[in-house]
Amino acid sequence: MFCTTNNTYYYSLLVTIFLVLTFVFPSEGQLSATFYSNTCSNVSTIVRNSVQQALTSDSRIAASLVRLHFHDCFVDGCDGSILLDVGGNITQSEKDAVPNANSVRGYDVVDSIKSTVESSCPGVVSCADILALAAESSVSLSEGPSWTVLLGRRDSLTANQAGANTSLPSPFGSLDDITSKFSAVGLDTTDLVALSGAHTFGRSQCQFFSQRLFDFNGTGNPDPTLNTTYLSSLQQNCPQNGNGATLNDLDLSTPDTFDNDYFTNLLIHKGLLQTDQELFSTDGASTISIVNNFANNQSAFFEAFAQSMINMGNISPLTGTQGEIRTDCKKVNGS
Known part of the structure; x- marks a missing residue:
């Protein structure tokens, strides 16, 4: 009886010490919003x-x-x-x-x-x-x-x-392929849809979607999920055997503004990349309801995007004594 009580006491003491040390000396792998507070606050x-x-x-x-x-x-x-x-x-x-x-x-x-x-x-x-x-x-x-x-x-x-x-996810990949690549780095379906929403601004070259315009999946026809008016516009900007580096707005309505128009475009089949439109046009996909939610609620998209960027930023960071602090981003120190 005495031994059992004594062991319990020491076990409780060790747990308490562990919790205190964990609080005072956080895990080496943990990122922090205040990491540079004392070394580079600005x-x-x-x-x-x-x-x-x-x-x-x-x-x-x-x-x-x-x-x-x-x-x-x-x-x-x-x-x-x-x-x-x-x-x-x-x-x-x-x-x-x-x-x-x-x-x-x-x-x-x-x-x-x-x-x-x-x-x-x-x-x-x-x-x-x-x-x-x-x-x-x-x-x-x-x-x-x-x-x-x-x-x-x-x-x-x-x-x-x-x-x-x-x-890296390919603009030509299937939804299953893209989903598996997100899953491999610990990101879920909501992360996939939210981070895809970054295509609400920026540009893409013709070479990354031209197969949708003329010979989708070797059929000799355009991708049937493309809005026909949008298709005609893209075919003019990206003609067959044209310049594959020609740029096109990823979001045809507000190409330099971060908003939820990317998702409203998907609802009317105006997603530029195959991987964009498949989020909404793949039958039975779990992504469809998320696209609908973000298209109808910009605040929900913004909140999810912010969290997903934090999640992505947590993918296997080097911390503590791992790696180094490069003085020149282009090369390893001393090289």
């Missing part, structure tokens, strides 16, 4: 001002920076690996992967932001965190929602071009 302002300045000369940059963050996080987590050029121990860059080459942009803006941050807080803020902050600023400055960005990521020492070629 980093959010620096990033926001830099994005705002970039927008004055490039209306596309907001959407591009959000996409850059997305393409980083889906390959080995949010670690800034997409920013690395070939050189030193980097023999293959994610920049040159099929989904990124001649498509993903905004690297120069990230370099500029990093330079400004380094001038204020040298060796403190990671490139991965700059991507996360730039994405939030890009959305909020485009009339979209704002959210508290969790920080504390460190930068990768490696790049994974093969992973970029296989892990």
Whole structure:
């Protein structure tokens, strides 16, 4: 009886000590909104001002920076690996992967932001965190929602071009394929639909959807889910054997504003990419009800998008002593 009571006492004591230590010394892998409070308290302002300045000369940059963050996080987590050029121990860059080459942009803006941050807080803020902050600023400055960005990521020492070629969702993929790629990084169906809503601003090249216009799935006919008036307009802008790099608004109504028009466009079959329209036009898909909700309730979309960006930003970050804080986002320190 004495031994049982004694063991219970010590067990309770150990649990209490563990809880206290957990509170005082949080997990190394935990990101925090106040991570730079004592080391670079103005980093959010620096990033926001830099994005705002970039927008004055490039209306596309907001959407591009959000996409850059997305393409980083889906390959080995949010670690800034997409920013690395070939050189030193980097023999293959994610920049040159099929989904990124001649498509993903905004690297120069990230370099500029990093330079400004380094001038204020040298060796403190990671490139991965700059991507996360730039994405939030890009959305909020485009009339979209704002959210508290969790920080504390460190930068990768490696790049994974093969992973970029296989892990990133393809604009030609089926809904099942896209869903499985989101699931593989811990994101659910609501995350999929909400994050797809980032296509409410920005542009896409003809090469990423032209197969829908003339020979969908080898049928010799256009994609039957495309609004016929919209189809005619796209065929004029993207003729067969034309310039595959020609840009088209992802949201034909408000291409530079972050709103829920992307979803209202899907309801009238005016989704530009195959993967956009399939969210609404795939029979029996669980995504349909979410699209309807977001199309009819912009606040619901904004709330879900903000949470999904936080969820995405939590994909396998390097923290603590992992990785490094790059002084130049394009290369590993010392290379």
